[in-house]
Amino acid sequence: xNERKDVTAEDEFAEKAKRLFDESVNRLDGETLSRLNRSxxxxxxxxxxxxxxxxxxxxxTGVAAAAVMAVIVWTGVPVVDDLSxxxxxxxxxxxxxxxSLEMLEDLEFYSWIELSEDTDEAQEPANNVG
Amino acid sequence: MNxxxxxxxxxxxxxxxxxxxxxxxxxxxxxxxxDVEKRALRIAEINIRDRDEALDLVQDAMIKLARNYADRPExxxxxxxxxxxxxxxxxxxxRRAVRNRVMVWFGKxxxxxxxxxxxxxxxxxxxxxxxxxxxxxAMQSLEGAIAKLPARQREAFMLRMFEGLDVAGTAVxxxxxxxxxxxxxxxxxxxxxxxxxxxxx
Numbered sequence: 431x432n433e434r435k436d437v438t439a440e441d442e443f444a445e446k447a448k449r450l451f452d453e454s455v456n457r458l459d460g461e462t463l464s465r466l467n468r469s470x471x472x473x474x475x476x477x478x479x480x481x482x483x484x485x486x487x488x489x490x491t492g493v494a495a496a497a498v499m500a501v502i503v504w505t506g507v508p509v510v511d512d513l514s515x516x517x518x519x520x521x522x523x524x525x526x527x528x529x530s531l532e533m534l535e536d537l538e539f540y541s542w543i544e545l546s547e548d549t550d551e552a553q554e555p556a557n558n559v560g
Numbered sequence: 561m562n563x564x565x566x567x568x569x570x571x572x573x574x575x576x577x578x579x580x581x582x583x584x585x586x587x588x589x590x591x592x593x594x595d596v597e598k599r600a601l602r603i604a605e606i607n608i609r610d611r612d613e614a615l616d617l618v619q620d621a622m623i624k625l626a627r628n629y630a631d632r633p634e635x636x637x638x639x640x641x642x643x644x645x646x647x648x649x650x651x652x653x654x655r656r657a658v659r660n661r662v663m664v665w666f667g668k669x670x671x672x673x674x675x676x677x678x679x680x681x682x683x684x685x686x687x688x689x690x691x692x693x694x695x696x697x698a699m700q701s702l703e704g705a706i707a708k709l710p711a712r713q714r715e716a717f718m719l720r721m722f723e724g725l726d727v728a729g730t731a732v733x734x735x736x737x738x739x740x741x742x743x744x745x746x747x748x749x750x751x752x753x754x755x756x757x758x759x760x761x
Contacts, residue, residue: 473594476627
C-alpha cells in the first residue's frame with residue numbers, strides 16, 4: 431500500500447517538475463530566442479561550409495570531362511595502324527642516317543646502275559644460246 | 561558530340577541531386593536544432609547558472625553537431641547533441657572550479673554567487689502575478705535543488721526528465737551504461753524529493 435502511494439507521489443513529482451521546466455522553456459524572452467536563432471544559423475552555415483569545399487569541384491569536373499570528350503569526338507579517335515607504324519619508323523631511321531642522305535644525292539647514279547643491270551640480264555640469255 | 565553533352569548533363573544532374581540532398585538535410589537539421597535548442601539552453605543554464613555562457617555552450621554544441629555528425633542518422637542526433645553539450649558543460653565547470661580556486665587564493669569571492677535567478681527568470685506570460693510568482697518560485701526551488709545534486713545524477717535527471725530521452729539515449733549522451741543511468745536517475749529523484757519536501761509537491 432505504502433509502495434503504491436510512493437509510486438504515485440513520484441509520478442506527481444515528475445509531472446510537476448516536467449511542467450515547470452516546459453513552462454520556463456516556453457517563456458524564454460525574445461532576445462534569448464533571437465540569439466538561439468542566430469546560433470542555429472551559424473551551425474547551419476558550418477554545414478554549408480563543409481560541403482562547399484568539394485561540391486564546387488563538381489561543375490568544374492563536369493566541364494573538364496565534357497571538354498575532353500569534345501576534343502576526342504572532334505579530332506577523331508587516334509587509331510594506331512599496326513602495319514604502317516613500323517614502316518614509318520623504319521623510313522625515318524633510313525632518312526636520318528648520313529649514308530641514306532648520300533644515297534639520295536647519288537640517286538641518278540643508282541638509277542643508271544639499275545637500268546644497266548636490267549639491260550645485261552636481258553642480253554645474257556641470247557649469249558648463252560648455242 | 562552526344563557523349564560530350566551526356567557527360568556534362570550527368571555532372572549537372574549529380575550536382576542538382578546533391579543540391580537537393582543538401583537542402584533536405586539542411587532543412588532536417590534546422591528542424592532538429594529548432595526543436596531542441598530551447599530545452600538545451602535551459603538545461604545548460606540550470607547546470608552552469610549563467611544564461612550568456614549557456615547560450616555560448618549551446619551554440620558550440622550546435623556547430624559541432626553540424627560539422628561532425630550531420631550525416632549520421634537523424635535518430636542519433638539527440639543523444640549525440642546532448643553528449644556534446646554535456647562535455648561542454650563539464651569542461652566549463654572544470655574551468656570555473658579552477659578559476660574559483662585561483663580567485664579564493666587571491667582573496668576574491670565565488671563568482672557563482674553573482675547569479676541572479678530573478679534576472680534570469682522568464683518573462684510574464686499573461687498570468688496572474690501571484691500565480692506567476694508561485695510558478696517561478698517552484699522552478700527556482702527545483703533548480704536550486706538540482707544544482708546541489710552530484711554532476712552525474714544531475715545529468716541523468718535532466719536528460720531523462722526534461723529532454724525526455726529514454727535510458728539508452730541518456731546512456732549515449734552521458735557516455736555510460738544503461739544501469740548507471742537508472743541508478744543515477746533514481747537517486748536524483750529520491751534526493752530531490754527529500755530536498756524539496758512534501759509541500760513542494
